[in-house]
Amino acid sequence: MRQVLGLLGVLGTLGSLYAVLYYFNKKTPEPEGCEEIQNSCSGCGITSCGRHPSHMSTEE
Amino acid sequence: MGDLLTLFLSTVLIDNIILSHFLGMCPFMGVSKNRSSALGMGFAVLFVIVGASLLSYALYYLALVPLGLEYLELITFILVIACFVQFTELFLKKFIPSLYKSLGIFLPLITTNCAVLYVALDNITNSYDLAHTIVNSVGVSVGFMLILYIFSTIRERLDASTPLKSFVGNPLALITAGLMALAFSGLAGLI
Numbered sequence: 001m002r003q004v005l006g007l008l009g010v011l012g013t014l015g016s017l018y019a020v021l022y023y024f025n026k027k028t029p030e031p032e033g034c035e036e037i038q039n040s041c042s043g044c045g046i047t048s049c050g051r052h053p054s055h056m057s058t059e060e
Numbered sequence: 061m062g063d064l065l066t067l068f069l070s071t072v073l074i075d076n077i078i079l080s081h082f083l084g085m086c087p088f089m090g091v092s093k094n095r096s097s098a099l100g101m102g103f104a105v106l107f108v109i110v111g112a113s114l115l116s117y118a119l120y121y122l123a124l125v126p127l128g129l130e131y132l133e134l135i136t137f138i139l140v141i142a143c144f145v146q147f148t149e150l151f152l153k154k155f156i157p158s159l160y161k162s163l164g165i166f167l168p169l170i171t172t173n174c175a176v177l178y179v180a181l182d183n184i185t186n187s188y189d190l191a192h193t194i195v196n197s198v199g200v201s202v203g204f205m206l207i208l209y210i211f212s213t214i215r216e217r218l219d220a221s222t223p224l225k226s227f228v229g230n231p232l233a234l235i236t237a238g239l240m241a242l243a244f245s246g247l248a249g250l251i
Contacts, residue, residue: 002127018143
């Protein structure tokens with residue numbers, strides 16, 4: 001029982017923490033002069049990256 | 061002390077994460093086209109590897125071991141790395157915009173860098189204490205940055221050359237990486 005509660009506690013805490021950080025990260029505006037960082041990425045070999053242009057068309 | 065120095069030199073030069081373990085190959089090939097990108101990625105990886113390793117180390121010994129949940133190390137470390145990258149991006153965006161400007165574009169790439177996970181797991185597998193964990197994490201990151209930077213300087217020169225058509229781009233880069241791995245394997249007798 002203790003292990004199950006521990007498992008749920010650890011994974012739940014980390015999962016929730018990630019969700020909260022992701023939300024606040026997306027909500028935080030880009031600092032002045034950095035607005036074009038996202039658009040300046042022309043894409044490299046790492047296609048799994050969230051900034052890769054191939055993901056932009058599907059998100060919009 | 062000598063033990064820590066040996067570990068550091070070993071992780072930087074001999075057991076290099078890219079050339080010996082073939083981990084972190086995505087940024088190695090993808091972000092090595094110019095020196096400034098390579099250095100930016102190198103510093104971002106250094107920061108995330110050291111931070112995520114320390115957090116994973118603390119979580120393992122303070123939460124997973126007392127609860128008997130050691131088998132959860134893989135999934136928890138992945139979550140720790142993802143959280144740390146999000147937090148780093150948020151913190152830089154909010155408080156250090158100048159650093160965000162230079163590193164910001166590389167931060168999302170690090171979540172998918174298997175080298176970060178390897179270091180966190182390696183520290184636990186080898187039962188390193190805190191000092192060895194820090195030295196191992198810094199050594200692997202410095203080794204990663206060193207190879208990425210050297211490779212980017214070579215690629216800049218390769219871009220200015222005119223190789224055979226079939227060698228242009230990744231084939232020539234992979235041959236170069238292989239030659240670098242051979243060269244670094246010559247340092248195996250150093251320690």
